[in-house]
């Protein structure tokens with residue numbers, strides 16, 4: 001089962017991908033996580049990507065496409081994978097189609113996480129994460145046991161620089177201009193399925209499982 005998770009920032013793609021990876025033994029490929037790791041490790045890719053990410057702009061396609069191609073040709077993905085945050089432009093979707101054809105990979109479904117802007121701003125302004133183990137928290141819906149500290153290793157929690165409200169608003173604009181056209185692109189290919197992402201995390205997960213069960 002190979003899936004693409006599509007949706008605006010903060011729609012819950014990462015949260016659901018982590019849960020589904022465990023439940024269905026799928027590989028979770030998040031371009032945002034790969035880029036943040038590159039920034040943290042000070043790699044050449046990280047240095048080139050950091051400025052775009054801080055402003056909430058997309059990293060240029062030529063930097064990101066090669067990153068995904070390396071991952072989907074890795075033997076680890078044989079059981080199936082979820083692409084979270086890729087593609088984000090029509091050009092990236094075309095490149096992905098070429099990669100899949102070349103490697104005889106089938107894209108089973110594109111899942112669109114539908115949510116409104118106000119809920120996104122609320123969620124992202126409450127998001128905190130642990131810089132050591134990457135655990136994610138949210139005020140007030142998923143609070144750590146000790147205020148400001150990770151439940152697993154007690155590390156002080158941080159906020160993503162691109163979760164500041166002005167950057168979130170820009171990320172939403174970027175989504176509307178550059179990524180939203182993918183909704184119609186995949187609708188026309190009859191592989192788009194939509195989920196109401198405003199429900200609770202458990203309800204969204206159940207909707208996802210129901211949808212995937214219908215595909216088997």
Ligand code: AP5
Nearest residue numbers: 009010011012013014015031032053059085123127200201
């Ligand atoms: P990326 O990391 O992919 O950011 P994003 O798509 O904007 O997604 P987020 O991680 O913010 O949100 P999400 O939908 O995963 O939601 P989450 O589950 O975390 O990309 C970051 C940057 O990298 C981009 O801006 C760009 O610069 C660059 N980049 C990445 N891919 C690229 C590409 N392909 N091309 C070019 N550039 C690229 O949830 C958010 C919060 O809400 C969490 O706190 C969570 O706990 C909470 N939450 C989740 N679900 C629920 C729920 N149902 N109810 C209540 N709270 C919830």
